[in-house]
Amino acid sequence: MSIRKIAIVGGGASGLVASIAASSKGSKVYILERLDRVGKKILATGNGRCNITNINTDITRFHGKDKSFINETLKQFDVPATIEFFEKLGVKCKIEDEGKAYPYSDQASSVLDVLRYEAERLGVIELCGCYVSQIKQKKGIFEIGIKDKEKLAVDKVIVAAGGKASPNLGSNGSGYDLVIPFGHKLIETFPALVQLKLDAPFLKALKGVKFEGTVTLGLGNKELQRESGEILYTDYGISGPPIFQLSRKAGEQLAVGRKPWLTVDMFRDFEYEELMEVLRKRMANACEKPLDFSFVGLINKRLIPILLKASGVIDIHKHCKEVSEEELKNICHKLKMWRFEVIGTQSWTEAQVTAGGIDTKDVNPNTMESKLVKGIYFAGEILDVDGDCGGFNLQWAWSSGYTAGKYASE
Numbered sequence: 530m531s532i533r534k535i536a537i538v539g540g541g542a543s544g545l546v547a548s549i550a551a552s553s554k555g556s557k558v559y560i561l562e563r564l565d566r567v568g569k570k571i572l573a574t575g576n577g578r579c580n581i582t583n584i585n586t587d588i589t590r591f592h593g594k595d596k597s598f599i600n601e602t603l604k605q606f607d608v609p610a611t612i613e614f615f616e617k618l619g620v621k622c623k624i625e626d627e628g629k630a631y632p633y634s635d636q637a638s639s640v641l642d643v644l645r646y647e648a649e650r651l652g653v654i655e656l657c658g659c660y661v662s663q664i665k666q667k668k669g670i671f672e673i674g675i676k677d678k679e680k681l682a683v684d685k686v687i688v689a690a691g692g693k694a695s696p697n698l699g700s701n702g703s704g705y706d707l708v709i710p711f712g713h714k715l716i717e718t719f720p721a722l723v724q725l726k727l728d729a730p731f732l733k734a735l736k737g738v739k740f741e742g743t744v745t746l747g748l749g750n751k752e753l754q755r756e757s758g759e760i761l762y763t764d765y766g767i768s769g770p771p772i773f774q775l776s777r778k779a780g781e782q783l784a785v786g787r788k789p790w791l792t793v794d795m796f797r798d799f800e801y802e803e804l805m806e807v808l809r810k811r812m813a814n815a816c817e818k819p820l821d822f823s824f825v826g827l828i829n830k831r832l833i834p835i836l837l838k839a840s841g842v843i844d845i846h847k848h849c850k851e852v853s854e855e856e857l858k859n860i861c862h863k864l865k866m867w868r869f870e871v872i873g874t875q876s877w878t879e880a881q882v883t884a885g886g887i888d889t890k891d892v893n894p895n896t897m898e899s900k901l902v903k904g905i906y907f908a909g910e911i912l913d914v915d916g917d918c919g920g921f922n923l924q925w926a927w928s929s930g931y932t933a934g935k936y937a938s939e
């Protein structure tokens with residue numbers, strides 16, 4: 530019997546793991562990667578440290594139309610299996626805050642190195658600079674069309690081409706066009722784990738102001754999500770880990786034409802009344818000081834004139850003794866609940882992941898095989914699956930990649 534040939538479109542996280550799973554079961558595996566090297570995105574993950582997985586992985590941390598599909602696939606190659614897999618390859622994991630797992634080396638490059646080493650050891654053929662432009666099926670054989678190169682004929686194909694996020698690292702949405710002709714549907718995509726654009730005229734002046742705070746996303750009278758952590762104002766809006774966590778929900782609303790709001794609490798350690806007391810005391814202790822100067826040491830200096838003007842104070846240099854209780858309440862309100870309209874997300878270039886993707890209803894969650902065309906498998910972000918920030922997206926890439934590789938080879 531001849532050896533089964535498998536082509537993997539995309540040498541990212543899911544494609545590399547799929548190649549190892551498939552070749553360890555005896556198949557001849559080709560990785561077709563459009564860039565000049567595989568795994569470029571892995572190098573950028575976790576700020577260069579690669580947040581490889583999360584020991585608190587559960588279905589609530591994932592998004593997509595069909596959560597039970599995601600759950601089934603995660604069970605096929607779960608977090609303990611993933612940690613064991615990487616330990617065998619040489620990457621020892623350490624667990625940090627909120628269950629995030631990183632390699633002990635603190636280097637994303639070590640994750641890529643061991644994956645490539647193992648793939649090479651198993652005889653996987655890495656073909657870089659191969660932009661796959663078409664997949665055709667003829668008499669049970671798949672013909673893979675590659676731009677400016679010869680076609681490749683294989684028995685099975687794993688589409689692991691990623692979504693649209695961070696196209697400079699490889700995934701540019703071209704994977705969707707490869708499978709739509711086979712009848713697969715695309716669930717509308719939008720950038721996730723990304724910064725938010727706010728509607729405020731003074732953002733340029735606030736650029737770079739950083740603080741620990743809490744942000745709340747809402748729509749109409751309803752609070753949608755609340756997150757805390759380091760927040761950063763930028764010239765277009767707002768960034769930081771809590772913003773990334775909210776961005777998926779904000780994107781969902783924006784995609785259907787709704788304008789959600791965001792409130793920012795810059796003093797999350799103080800209740801409103803406690804903060805009022807702090808402000809009253811500061812006014813009383815510095816009654817001859819100019820109002821704007823009285824905030825020095827409490828908030829970032831660049832924030833002071835903007836905060837005071839946004840709170841309706843006309844003369845921001847007046848003496849503290851002249852400040853009314855009403856004005857103080859307005860200032861306190863802004864410090865605890867500054868409200869902005871969210872007018873968009875940053876683009877695909879800045880996004881870490883893709884929300885939406887190929888509809889999972891046409892894919893078998895236990896094998897990752899297409900239900901429409903036998904012999905086509907899916908792995909990773911190309912599917913309508915995305916996770917929160919914290920190692921969940923890579924876990925999806927490992928789980929789906931391993932499952933696709935294993936079953937494509939069986």
Ligand SMILES: Cc1cc2nc3c(=O)[nH]c(=O)nc-3n(C[C@H](O)[C@H](O)[C@H](O)COP(=O)(O)OP(=O)(O)OC[C@H]3O[C@@H](n4cnc5c(N)ncnc54)[C@H](O)[C@@H]3O)c2cc1C
Nearest residue numbers: 539541542543563574575580661691699909910920922923
């Ligand atoms: C800056 C950044 C930091 C991140 N940090 C983390 C983190 O710490 N933890 C975490 O869990 N997640 C993180 N993520 C998300 C995570 O990296 C992705 O979800 C994951 O890499 C997706 O893997 P994938 O294999 O599905 O797709 P990708 O990694 O995008 O790989 C797809 C590959 O396919 C290739 N390709 C695309 N189209 C074609 C084609 N037509 N022909 C040939 N090749 C093609 C691309 O060049 C690419 O190499 C981060 C993402 C970014 C951008």
